[in-house]
Amino acid sequence: MEEKDTYRTITTPSEEVLFKDKNSKFFGYAFPIQNEEEVKQHIEDLKKQHHAARHWCYAYQFGTDEKNLSYRANDDGEPNNSAGMPIYGQIQSFDVTNILIVVVRYFGGVKLGVGGLINAYRTGAQMALEASKIITKTINIEYCISFEYKNMNKVMRIIKEKNLNITNQILELDCKVFISVRKNDSESVFKTFDNQFEIKIEVV
Structure with a gap:
């Protein structure tokens, strides 16, 4: 049996998407990335763009082969595993790599609870991926x-x-x-x- 020699990714950033829940706003973005420096740069740019936001949660994955995949999920001050991992779950669900997804939150005054946060960050990531052009490349x-x-x-x-x-x-x-x-x-x-x-x- 031949090994898998293709992978799915994006080559251009997604459009900005917005999910709202109980006055909180969640802006979602997807970026193609090759290294951690690019991750830092995108986060910095979004912090300038959304300087009044409360949280800039993200997940990313590099690598084209199951043996060399590396990923990271960051809750950025939200309750443990309520933001970064739901975002990363969408990267897995869409089967994409060499990608960064950031969901920026403006707090609307009403707490959403952990379940509400998981849903909001997952939905923000899903919407960003749906707004992206996903292509298949060969390894x-x-x-x-x-x-x-x-x-x-x-x-x-x-x-x-x-x-x-x-x-x-x-x-x-x-x-x-x-x-x-x-x-x-x-x-x-x-x-x-x-x-x-x-x-x-x-x-x-």
């Missing part, structure tokens, strides 16, 4: 193929036959061509180049 392996210029035609012929995606190339006396290959095809592509005389392939 790719990057290779570098090294060879002398005289072997150029041989390398290019294989690349053309296998319809491979070139991401970068340095074509001098000693040539390097970088290719990006879908994970499930990567082993056969590696073997094809590895079996060629005077051609070297390695993972970048």
Whole structure:
């Protein structure tokens, strides 16, 4: 059985969404992210934008393979597990990764109780995801193929036959061509180049 070599994510931030409950307002946002620095930046920007809000609760997840997933959920002063985990639950439910979801709360004077908070943060996250364009991407392996210029035609012929995606190339006396290959095809592509005389392939 082939391993899963695709993942779902977003490439552009969602529109702002709003959920109201007993005068409290919950603004939801989804952002595509690649690292924790971007998470900090988005939170800082939202704190400036909503400086009068009480809570900026969020959850995020990185990684495209079940073995290397990392996530974090933050209640930002709300009762334990009443905000961050319900938001993270929606990331799991929509099966998306490399994503940050923030739900900003303005307190309306009436306490919602833990059940009410869980529902509000879950709904804010769900609405942000529904307002996002979710796409499926392939998990790719990057290779570098090294060879002398005289072997150029041989390398290019294989690349053309296998319809491979070139991401970068340095074509001098000693040539390097970088290719990006879908994970499930990567082993056969590696073997094809590895079996060629005077051609070297390695993972970048």
